[in-house]
Amino acid sequence: MDALMIINQSGERQFTGKKDDWDAAVKLAENCQEFAEDVEEELVADQLRSCYNCRFRRWTSASFICRK
Amino acid sequence: MKVLVCVDDTDNMESPGTGHLASTMAEAVDRFGWGQSFPVTRHQLFVHADIPYTSHNSSMCFGAEIVEHHLGSLIDYASDYLARESAAGSDPGLCVACTDRIGEPEKLIRFGQRAKSEILTMDEAYGLAQALGIHLSEHGGTGQGVIGALAGAGLRLSGNDGRLKGKLKIRCENNTATVGEILAQTVVDMVCSLDGTVLREDEPIYVADWVKAVLKDGKYILPVFYSDGTYSRGINWRACTKQQLRDF
Known part of the structure; x- marks a missing residue:
């Protein structure tokens, strides 16, 4: 398990960098085979290949969970 | 007449986004000669564990200036299109608000603003839509998208929310x-x-x-x-x- 992800109380993979660790979100996505860029209107990170821009992330109030 | 058309909860992880459907509807307004459409805007709603949403809980809205007698055609088209094109497992909602006819637009705007920080119900959405004479309809699944659809129209009407699609x-x-x-x-x-x-x-x-x-x-x-x-x-x-x- 990557240290940037934890398993939360619901058993989901949750990003530990919350919503503002842009570098960590890029690093994770660079090493992810499942990354898929979301639709244009939902992109939020300047670097395209970022978990923050992935269609498999689901935003939560504090961070996001990965559904892959 | 001026209308706002807003849709929500039409997608799943693999399907085209709600914005794509909204853009297609906006293009139809021009293509069918019903009037002139304006840009699609994206409106962020409340992200909360108790709200069902695919990945970001945003709704998509466009404005249009249409010839009044085409209003029914627009609603029928949008309803059919949503029912046909929304993704499996989604809960699509459609709002069509004639903004010149809303007696108390501040109520619609307030609903939109609340939807950014509160959990609202379908009953509240339908109740407000009926009171203000706004078309609100569900087109599959639980129909929960009506909440975001109405809220998105309110936020667009506020003139102070959202970024343009594209x-x-x-x-x-x-x-x-x-x-x-x-x-x-x-x-x-x-x-x-x-x-x-x-x-x-x-x-x-x-x-x-x-x-x-x-x-x-x-x-x-x-x-x-x-x-x-x-x-x-x-x-x-x-x-x-x-x-x-x-x-x-």
């Missing part, structure tokens, strides 16, 4: 265009700094490949920021980046 297309050399050129080539009404200063028409702006407008004070605004010019060919004003516009 990137602005600006013809220029060396990624630089003056404010006047940007205004002439796009839907943008004003180019403003993040603190609200309106830039003059002769001011050069550095525009990279991703340039996006937001809705503010009822106008389409291109937000820019001041830099030292190091990464923008010496041009100090640059179009804001995705990260800077995340919270719009």
Whole structure:
């Protein structure tokens, strides 16, 4: 398990960098085979290949969970 | 007559986004000769564990000026289109609000604002829509999308929420265009700094490949920021980046 992800109380993979660790979100996505860029209107990170821009992330109030 | 058309909860992880459906509906308004459509805007709603949403809980809205007797055709078309094209497992909702006829628009705006920080119910949405004479309908699944659809229309009506779908297309050399050129080539009404200063028409702006407008004070605004010019060919004003516009 990557240290940037934890398993939360619901058993989901949750990003530990919350919503503002842009570098960590890029690093994770660079090493992810499942990354898929979301639709244009939902992109939020300047670097395209970022978990923050992935269609498999689901935003939560504090961070996001990965559904892959 | 002026209408706002808003849709929500039409997608799943693999399908085209709700914005794609909204854009297609907007294009239909022009194609069928019902009137003229205006840009699609994205509106962020409350992200909360108790709200079912696919990945970001946003709704998509467009405005249009239509000939009154085409209103029924627009609603029928949008309803059929949503029922047909929404993704499996989604809960699509449709709102069509004739903004000239809403007696108390502040109630619709307030509903939209509340939907950014509260959990609202379908009953509340239907109740308000009925009271204000707004079309609100569900087209599959639980129909929960009616909440976001109504809220998105309210936020669009407020004139102070959301960013425009799509990137602005600006013809220029060396990624630089003056404010006047940007205004002439796009839907943008004003180019403003993040603190609200309106830039003059002769001011050069550095525009990279991703340039996006937001809705503010009822106008389409291109937000820019001041830099030292190091990464923008010496041009100090640059179009804001995705990260800077995340919270719009």
